[in-house]
Amino acid sequence: MAEIKITNLRKEFGVGEDRVVALDDVNLEIGGHVFVSIVGPSGCGKSTLLNILSGIETPSSGTVEITQDQKDAHPGYVFQSSRLLPWRSVMDNLLFVQADPSSKETKERCQRYLDMVHLGEKGDKYPDELSGGMQQRVGIARAFSIEPDVLFMDEPFSHLDAITARSLRRELHAMWQETKKAVLFVTHDVGEAVELSNRIIVFAKGGHLVDDIDVDLPFPRDSSDDAVAVAKAGVLRKFEELDLLAT
Numbered sequence: 001m002a003e004i005k006i007t008n009l010r011k012e013f014g015v016g017e018d019r020v021v022a023l024d025d026v027n028l029e030i031g032g033h034v035f036v037s038i039v040g041p042s043g044c045g046k047s048t049l050l051n052i053l054s055g056i057e058t059p060s061s062g063t064v065e066i067t068q069d070q071k072d073a074h075p076g077y078v079f080q081s082s083r084l085l086p087w088r089s090v091m092d093n094l095l096f097v098q099a100d101p102s103s104k105e106t107k108e109r110c111q112r113y114l115d116m117v118h119l120g121e122k123g124d125k126y127p128d129e130l131s132g133g134m135q136q137r138v139g140i141a142r143a144f145s146i147e148p149d150v151l152f153m154d155e156p157f158s159h160l161d162a163i164t165a166r167s168l169r170r171e172l173h174a175m176w177q178e179t180k181k182a183v184l185f186v187t188h189d190v191g192e193a194v195e196l197s198n199r200i201i202v203f204a205k206g207g208h209l210v211d212d213i214d215v216d217l218p219f220p221r222d223s224s225d226d227a228v229a230v231a232k233a234g235v236l237r238k239f240e241e242l243d244l245l246a247t
């Protein structure tokens with residue numbers, strides 16, 4: 001089981017008058033087959049948190065531990081843009097991140113994940129021959145294809161039109177349920193967070209973790225379901241109470 005333990009995490013950028021506190025004394029534990037969303041206004045430290053968890057940034061103080069059955073875990077990432085290599089075919093983009101790209105098992109695994117995002121026939125295409133939504137699906141297949149213990153996603157659907165984003169959310173959720181991964185998902189969109197998550201972590205400006213909300217509704221959820229709308233209104237009310245909408 002994957003576990004993330006964040007203890008007294010602080011991150012500052014810059015010095016003197018330019019100093020910014022991006023994360024301030026964040027404590028958080030996440031474990032098991034969970035889908036956790038991180039929401040909050042722009043600049044509240046969401047990407048910084050994911051970047052620290054991914055090893056792209058280092059903490060100013062505090063610790064993060066990501067383990068799988070007490071050993072170091074193997075994480076995967078999906079960012080806002082798909083970050084595909086334009087000079088490699090779709091299949092080669094998946095193979096590029098594999099430990100053993102030439103083995104038959106690896107190729108079959110990559111094909112399986114391309115099939116899961118309904119791009120099984122597009123392995124020979126190059127990224128610029130695909131739509132933005134398809135490229136993002138390749139990015140998701142690539143992240144899952146390394147079979148990570150935990151998946152970090154930073155606003156992966158925010159550049160997409162509403163219909164494409166909706167279908168990708170469904171695909172992502174089906175893959176999450178099938179693969180039993182832990183997912184940590186950053187979004188601006190409270191509706192998206194309520195639709196996808198078991199748990200919603202709320203950040204406020206200054207990098208403060210201000211709320212931790214369980215969303216105890218069965219999956220699949222649809223934004224038009226009454227219970228989902230009620231849960232979304234509840235989270236937005238908490239935003240108002242915390243004065244996050246004004247920021």
Ligand SMILES: Nc1ncnc2c1ncn2[C@@H]1O[C@H](COP(=O)(O)OP(=O)(O)OP(=O)(O)O)[C@@H](O)[C@H]1O
Pocket residue numbers: 013014020021022040041042043044045046047048049188
């Ligand atoms: N490399 C950096 N150098 C200096 N300041 C940074 C750097 N990265 C982030 N910051 C600052 O840290 C704060 C948190 O930024 P971060 O990108 O984590 O916010 P965010 O919640 O992801 O915002 P958004 O929703 O707009 O993506 C912001 O004030 C930002 O300007």
Ligand SMILES: [Mg+2]
Pocket residue numbers: 046047048
């Ligand atoms: Mg961000």
